[in-house]
Amino acid sequence: xxxxxxxxxxxxSVAGTAGAPVEPSARAREVERRLRERPGESTGWRTYAPxxxxxxxxxxxxxxxxxxxxxxxLLVVGLFPEQVVGWFGGxxxxxxxxxxxxxxxxxxxAPGAEPALRPTLAEPFRGSPAVxxxxxxxxxxVPPAEATGWMDAAQVERALRQSRDFLVAAGLDSRVLxxxxxxxxxxxxNPHQKDVQEYLRTALSSTAPSPETNPLLLxxxxxxxxxxxVGEVIKTRGRLAYRQGKRGAVEVTADVTFVxxxxxxxxxxxxxxxxxxxxxRKVVMSWDDPAKVSTEPGTMSLVSYALDMTNGGxxxxxGYFVPPFGTAGExxxxxxxxxxxxxxxxxxxxxxxxxxxxxxxxxATRS
Numbered sequence: 001x002x003x004x005x006x007x008x009x010x011x012x013s014v015a016g017t018a019g020a021p022v023e024p025s026a027r028a029r030e031v032e033r034r035l036r037e038r039p040g041e042s043t044g045w046r047t048y049a050p051x052x053x054x055x056x057x058x059x060x061x062x063x064x065x066x067x068x069x070x071x072x073x074l075l076v077v078g079l080f081p082e083q084v085v086g087w088f089g090g091x092x093x094x095x096x097x098x099x100x101x102x103x104x105x106x107x108x109x110a111p112g113a114e115p116a117l118r119p120t121l122a123e124p125f126r127g128s129p130a131v132x133x134x135x136x137x138x139x140x141x142v143p144p145a146e147a148t149g150w151m152d153a154a155q156v157e158r159a160l161r162q163s164r165d166f167l168v169a170a171g172l173d174s175r176v177l178x179x180x181x182x183x184x185x186x187x188x189x190n191p192h193q194k195d196v197q198e199y200l201r202t203a204l205s206s207t208a209p210s211p212e213t214n215p216l217l218l219x220x221x222x223x224x225x226x227x228x229x230v231g232e233v234i235k236t237r238g239r240l241a242y243r244q245g246k247r248g249a250v251e252v253t254a255d256v257t258f259v260x261x262x263x264x265x266x267x268x269x270x271x272x273x274x275x276x277x278x279x280x281r282k283v284v285m286s287w288d289d290p291a292k293v294s295t296e297p298g299t300m301s302l303v304s305y306a307l308d309m310t311n312g313g314x315x316x317x318x319g320y321f322v323p324p325f326g327t328a329g330e331x332x333x334x335x336x337x338x339x340x341x342x343x344x345x346x347x348x349x350x351x352x353x354x355x356x357x358x359x360x361x362x363x364a365t366r367s
Contacts, residue, residue, distance in 0.1 A: 100132045102141045103239045103344075106255075110343035114366075119274040121230055124261030128276060128367070129342045130235035133259070137168045139236030140256055149248040150289040156250055159287040160240055162188060162298065163252045171220045171258050171281070172234055179320065182219045190301045192294040206319065214317040217307050220258060220279060223265075223320045230261040230274055237344065250287040251303065256280070257344060262323050275323040276367050278310040278341040282348045308349040310341035314361040337362040 117127035125131040133139050142164055145157035169176070169185035176182045181204060189196055203215040215221060222229070238256025245251030257280040263272045284303035288295050295301065313322030339349075339362050 099134065100237070102134075103237055104141055104143070105239070107345045109345050110340050119261060119276060121263065121270065121272060121274060124230040124274050124276070125233075125235060125259070128259070130237075130259040130276070133235040133237045135233050136172055136236060137164065139238065140164050140167060140254075141239040143240060143242070148242060149244040149250045150291075151250050151287070156242065159250050159252060159300070160242065163240055163254060163285050163287075163300070166285070166300075167254055167256055167281075167283070170218050171256070171279070172236075174232075176219055177222060177229065177260075178224050179221050185219065188299055190288070190295045190299045192296070193301045196302050203319070209317050209319050211317060214307075215319050216279075216309070216312070216317070216321065217305050218281075218283070220260065221320045222260075222262065222277075222323075223318075226265055227262040227321070227323050227325075228265050230263050235259040245286050245303075247292045248289050249293070252285045252287065252300075254281070254283045254285070255344070255348065257342070260321070262321075264325050273325055275311050275325060277312045277321050277323050278364075278367065279312065279321075280308045280341070280344070280348055282306045306348055308341075310339070310364045311367055338365050339363070340365045341367065 111129035111132075114127050114129055114131065119126055119128070142160050145153050145160060147153045148156050151159065166185055166188045169188070170182055173182065173184065176185070186200060189200075191197065199213060202213045203209055203217075206213060209215065236256060236258055238254065240252055240254050242250055242252045257278065260277040260279070261274055262277055263274050267273065283305045286301045286303050288301055290297070293301070309321070311323055313324070315322070341364050
């Protein structure tokens with residue numbers, strides 16, 4: 001061997017030759033052996049899998065927290081019942097209370113009980129089923145119109161709309177409520193119906209009307225010297241229905257309850273007394289065929305009308321509602337005769353006013 005070949009041999013012995021096999025380490029040989037004995041998904045020998053922690057026993061803190069919260073809730077309810085009811089919509093004058101669906105047919109039962117909360121100037125309907133009723137004309141349901149009698153569908157729709165207009169003009173007009181003449185309502189009445197025209201003349205001019213000529217049978221009125229409305233909202237609930245009447249007329253029946261919150265006229269204090277006068281009226285109106293009945297366009301005849309009221313006075317009629325502020329002007333209550341003024345599932349009392357018994361006025365179960 002030459003000197004040059006000897007030197008190259010020595011260098012390659014120290015540095016190694018490119019492509020020469022490398023002897024695996026003992027650790028690598030052990031890992032390779034284990035993989036051959038356990039076939040499956042291979043795991044790199046440099047990978048790291050942390051050990052799973054042992055499950056710790058659960059502490060029963062949930063029951064303690066639940067019990068503590070329940071105890072606090074019961075304490076708050078016991079100390080502040082009215083505020084708690086208000087949080088869930090029971091004390092609001094119709095804004096937070098869940099609104100009822102429109103009354104499309106006669107209810108089968110009275111509305112459920114409300115929290116026994118006293119009405120206030122800020123919340124005149126709280127503690128009453130009326131808190132869930134619609135405001136004003138929105139609470140009077142008008143059914144879909146179909147051709148009936150001498151009218152086609154468009155004419156029936158107009159008759160229904162004007163029938164509701166009459167109820168609004170008679171029971172919701174602010175001027176009529178202050179005792180002024182119900183001009184808009186009268187304009188919708190057939191001027192050729194002599195008995196109704198005579199009733200209007202007597203009822204609206206007499207200072208001491210009889211039960212038969214009481215203007216409250218059709219119109220809602222308060223003496224401004226005695227009572228004033230609380231706010232501008234009047235709650236209503238009711239509906240219109242119609243059918244073919246005599247001589248092909250379209251006969252519309254209205255059954256509507258009005259709730260008027262009032263306070264003494266001279267009491268402007270924050271804690272002034274608030275009374276709800278509750279009025280239910282049933283009015284049957286006939287839109288007659290002008291070819292068969294003397295009438296004027298856009299007017300209807302009255303077939304019948306009846307009134308039932310609570311907190312409106314049960315003494316001799318005066319032509320105005322008389323809210324019983326305190327106990328002035330009211331007869332003793334007859335606790336044996338009890339009525340629910342919000343129960344619209346029963347027929348209206350045909351006595352044309354608050355029921356008066358032998359022992360005094362009927363007792364309202366709620367107002």
